[in-house]
Amino acid sequence: MDINIRPERSADHAFIRELIEAAFKNEAMSDHREHLLVDRLRKSAAYVSDLALVAEHDGEIVGHILLTKLYIIDGEQRHASLALAPVSVLPRFQGLGIGSSLIRAAHDRARALGYSSIVLLGHEDYYPRFGYRPAHKYGITFPFDAPLVNCMAMELKLGALENVRGKVEYPAAFFE
Numbered sequence: 001m002d003i004n005i006r007p008e009r010s011a012d013h014a015f016i017r018e019l020i021e022a023a024f025k026n027e028a029m030s031d032h033r034e035h036l037l038v039d040r041l042r043k044s045a046a047y048v049s050d051l052a053l054v055a056e057h058d059g060e061i062v063g064h065i066l067l068t069k070l071y072i073i074d075g076e077q078r079h080a081s082l083a084l085a086p087v088s089v090l091p092r093f094q095g096l097g098i099g100s101s102l103i104r105a106a107h108d109r110a111r112a113l114g115y116s117s118i119v120l121l122g123h124e125d126y127y128p129r130f131g132y133r134p135a136h137k138y139g140i141t142f143p144f145d146a147p148l149v150n151c152m153a154m155e156l157k158l159g160a161l162e163n164v165r166g167k168v169e170y171p172a173a174f175f176e
């Protein structure tokens with residue numbers, strides 16, 4: 001499938017909001033507020049414009065992904081990392097590899113910008129294929145009451161999490 005991935009623009013925001021709502025509409029685990037989370041994150045210091053991406057097919061936006069800045073806190077130490085949340089594909093385009101392309105493109109761009117790891121809360125059958133592992137295996141804990149298998153972390157650079165442990169501090173926008 002012919003897909004073009006590029007950073008989002010302000011003119012895309014309204015369409016992206018609808019896309020995210022549509023993508024999560026039938027997701028049992030969703031609070032159906034992911035589009036509002038994206039709106040809040042865009043206004044926050046956690047937003048990195050180069051890591052908010054859309055996938056286009058035939059000039060139409062069919063997918064979106066957002067990585068935002070956060071920290072893994074270990075006592076006095078603050079390790080910079082990223083949150084992947086959310087990733088969304090229009091329902092009629094799901095299962096065609098667009099989500100995978102967005103995730104890989106976001107990884108490449110984050111690595112090029114110098115980031116070394118990403119954390120996320122997600123499905124245990126989907127994310128391991130992109131290198132995510134249960135975060136507790138790195139000694140990383142999450143501030144959510146979620147099953148350990150769904151709290152995941154991945155190294156953008158080999159060994160990047162070897163000496164990183166602690167609790168993930170999500171941007172405040174995640175709790176509003």
Ligand SMILES: CC(C)(COP(=O)(O)OP(=O)(O)OC[C@H]1O[C@@H](n2cnc3c(N)ncnc32)[C@H](O)[C@@H]1OP(=O)(O)O)[C@@H](O)C(=O)NCCC(=O)NCCS
Nearest residue numbers: 023024027087088089094095096097098099100122123126
């Ligand atoms: C999850 C999502 C982004 C994946 O994008 P996609 O383009 O449909 O996925 P791809 O075509 O790249 O990959 C397809 C694979 O993902 C799996 N998959 C798709 N959605 C999944 C989900 N919600 N949970 C677990 N696995 C999922 C498919 O079973 C398929 O697996 P297979 O390759 O083993 O057959 C997309 O389906 C979506 O927008 N879903 C609704 C929103 C959502 O749940 N976002 C993720 C929050 S953690």
